[in-house]
Amino acid sequence: MTKSSNLGYPRIGEKREWKKALEQYWKGNIGEQELQTELENLRLYDLKKQKDLGIDLIPVGDFSLYDHVLDTAVMFGLIPERFQHQDEKSLQTYFDIARGNKDAVASEMTKWFNTNYHYIVPEVSSETEPRLVENRLLPYFLEAKEKHGIIGKPVLLGPVSLLKLAKGYENKDFDKLVEKLVPLYIQVLQQLELAGAEWVQIDEPILATTLTEYDINVFKKVYQSIDSKLSSLNVLLQTYFESVDHYEEVVSLPVAGIGLDFVHDEGANLEALKKYGFPADKSLAAGIINGRNIWKDDLNTSLTVLETLRSFVNEDRLIVQPSCSLLHVPVTVETEYELHPQLKNALAFADQKLEEINLLTEGLNKGRQTVEKKLTDQAHCREQLWKSASRNNEDVQKEVEFWKGVEPTREQHFAKRQTIHQNFFNLPLLPTTTIGSLPQTTDIRQGRLKWRRGDWSDADYQDFVEANIKEWVARQEEIGLDVLIHGEFERNDMVEFFGEKLDGFAFTRYAWVQSYGSRCVKPPIIYGDIALTEPMTVKEISFAQSLTEKPVKGMLTGPITILNWSFVREDISEFDVTKQIALALQKEIRALEENQIHMIQVDEPALREGLPLKPKKQQQYLDEAVYAFKLATSAVKNETQIHTHMCYSEFGEIMNTIDELDADVISIEAARSHGELIADFEEQSYEKGIGLGVYDIHSPRVPEVEEMERYILRALKVLDPRQFWVNPDCGLKTRDVTETTEALTNMVKAAHHVREKVEQKSMANKG
Incomplete structure (x- = not known):
């Protein structure tokens, strides 16, 4: 049977409960124990939702108190020198790295690939000696197992991506640093294996960038080392945000499953799969639902793609999932009572995307005819918005047409303007x-x-x-x-x-997403033609x-x-x-x-x-x-x-x-x-x-x-x-x-x- 999966769930809560708890802690209004209790309650609520939605592989450890890259760096002792005199396990040290304090500046923050999420850049010198400070994934795994009976899928940023995103070391020392990190990753994975984990998701988003043969060889060495030390734990190597250039080498890595993005790859991953096939002994985690936008999916087309994939992959080795973590979308459409029904009916936030995942999984397992009515209903919701007057403003469309081929320029060059x-x-x-x-x-x-x-x-x-x-x-x-x-x-x-x-925009009440730290933004929805009616x-x-x-x-x-x-x-x-x-x-x-x-x-x-x-x-x-x-x-x-x-x-x-x-x-x-x-x-x-x-x-x-x-x-x-x-x-x-x-x-x-x-x-x- 084909399984359903999620790569990551929004941390912030349906009404930003996460943000509010963090900021109350930073202000000194609540203590660490109260903060941890509130965040545990939020995590458990989110896990139960995913379980109730029917997701087979539920992520754990995707939750963070600030940033998942910072989490990984601190877990492996990659603590900036100016903070090393502090308790490396303390929450204060963790937040000081991200936010700074009166004695030390915060670590650099930058964009997470081509998204509006910001991560804390790890600081690593050529002399850095990584160490396992604490296996942060283990408590999350046990929490889900003991409180909800969920055998979760721990999520961990991979060693190659972690170092590629870091700063401060010389390129010639990359291999040496990777070699130091890999045994620590193995230790984390072995502990999860002993605790009963069946799958672990290792995110290597750097694979979606342009890499060299040298980089690919590093991946081979890393995952050969990891594979040699595990017995029953299945490693899902996850990519997202783009296609993988070195498809043949990537799908040949010694892991149990490969996660590919079939939304943002512009067809390249699918073409590579058709051309080169897919290993019979591996699972394919197909990112088929857009994890970065909020529109209902064209389920008919997605189901057709999945049916094509199933001709290359045995049905019990196919996993249906979003294209990336749902960190980048709001939690649920259900709380948006004020949106026009025509627009609301065309939207899918995190919870609705997981419903789409289950619908597609059901269509594969039981046949398209069993979900035909739901596919038709969803297509109707999408078509109603396409036909609306808001998407057919002739004045706006004529103005855009007028400017085609016209190059806008200033009257004077900069030197004269200066x-x-x-x-x-x-x-x-x-x-x-x-x-x-x-x-x-x-x-x-x-x-x-x-x-x-x-x-x-x-x-x-x-x-x-x-x-x-x-x-x-x-x-x-x-x-x-x-x-x-x-x-x-x-x-x-x-x-x-x-x-x-402006005309053409719509606004939500609770559709927040995390930008950095506790900073959440509520992106507008551009649903129609855009026009200015007054200053x-x-x-x-x-x-x-x-x-x-x-x-x-x-x-x-x-x-x-x-x-x-x-x-x-x-x-x-x-x-x-x-x-x-x-x-x-x-x-x-x-x-x-x-x-x-x-x-x-x-x-x-x-x-x-x-x-x-x-x-x-x-x-x-x-x-x-x-x-x-x-x-x-x-x-x-x-x-x-x-x-x-x-x-x-x-x-x-x-x-x-x-x-x-x-x-x-x-x-x-x-x-x-x-x-x-x-x-x-x-x-x-x-x-x-x-x-x-x-x-x-x-x-x-x-x-x-x-x-x-x-x-x-x-x-x-x-x-x-x-x-x-x-x-x-x-x-x-x-x-x-x-x-x-x-x-x-x-x-x-x-x-x-x-x-x-x-x-x-x-x-x-x-x-």
Whole structure:
């Protein structure tokens, strides 16, 4: 019989119970025992749901208190040197690595492949001696077994992917580090085997990237070593997010099963399987339901693919599962009472995707005819949305058609614009600013809630927002910032805010997903054609500008980020969706200019995270991203200065693309990897304005003036002072008022100190 399986379940709970418990613990409102009890209850509830849904292979150990990569690193003693004096088993050490403390900065955080999930980057030196600190999977396995009678499938990030995602060691030492890790993995697996585990899922997502023959040989050695030490435990080697290039070698690895993604592979995995077959002695875990989007599946097509796979794989060796962990989707559609039925009926979140998995498994085991009615009903739900007026806006479609073949460009080249901007804004050397958002305090969140509940009128809420803008404009002037922001107090989320004001978007109440740590986001759903019907930001930004002589930046979220941070319709190309967003933003930018806002930031923090994993697919994506950004921004007047902002990523790899955006100023999240990013500028020239974040806003730690001075001076070794801006590395929404005020005050002092040094040096050189 074909089995059903899940790769991973959302950690956060149906109503973010996980997030709330963590943040109460961090604030000191609950102790460690209460935290662990609350999280155990949540885990057990989620396990029971999966059992009740009928899943055969239920993951355990996919749960995390912060991040699964951090979990794996800490389990094997890969603890950064600055934290090694602390108790390696303590929860405090674990959270300090992720969040930093008053004495030590947090570890770097970056994107998990091409998703919006962020992981904590392991720090490994060439001299690192890994050790098994604690088998974190064993208690999770025993918990499921003892409390619910579930023989769970432990989930573990594999040794090759773990080291490939780490930083700090030399490439020549990769083999040596792998050899040190493998015996520890074997020890973990043997303990699980003794406890009664039948299957273990070892995630090796790095296999979906472009690897060398050397890398593949490393995989062979690793899994030969593991296989030689196990007797009854079945290892499922799991890949996801793309196809595997070295198909023949991968499916020949000495493991009991191979997990392949048949959703995001664009047909490559299926073609390879048809061409080369599949080993008769292995199980194939077929990722057939999209684990990264929220639409009901085309079950007829998926069942046909599975029937094709069954012609290559014995039915008792075929496993039906999502394409990846369901970490990337919300928990359940059932709590979304306010969605229009036509849209709600077309959606599938984690629980509904597992229902689809069981339906497909039943169709394989009992015959298609036994599930025919359910397949027909699901197809009808999908078709009703396709035919709706929201997906057939002729005005939007004509405008997109008009721009085909037209290359959007600025009227003047950057060098001429730079002179115009210097004269227009008259800013000092090393101008100081912030990225966009200011602290979203409890009072602000409660005010927004009162308005949404109807306790406050629109006028009450507008007065409340303007009072906060007024307070913070005054505070920014007191701190001494050169370019101000309005603070985004009216905004709940940088994508959701815009989506609420555009046609073609829908919003949920509980459809949260984890972004990093306890930070959860609620992506909008792009279900129809996108159109701007009235200005979105002019009122608040114009009000802020009326309070000061200093420039106030208009703050918009860019088209690629809105796309990448939304759940996107699948009936047209993503590029066409992006162009619709860009044209709406183009109209908003015109409205800002008409209201005398001439410094406009169009943020693209998610530009790189959508980058395809395969190099051969990347240039098309980057070209489309550049086109969309320029489509939104290129029609501005010469005196208007376009800013953009980007978050954690490997920027050196896309520096040419960043330049092609033709933004006048870019700010980059860089505090956790400052030296590495500056090294990129040592190798590649960049002439436009740039701000490398001088402190990490994801940590409650307030850096001293001298520390930020060092960051600035280090950057000025490779960047011209006339192009450098001084700013935090991201928005300040998650920080409190005191932290923000103190950090910005120190930042401005640091900028002034360096400004004086640069000016003195310039005068000395002239003399």
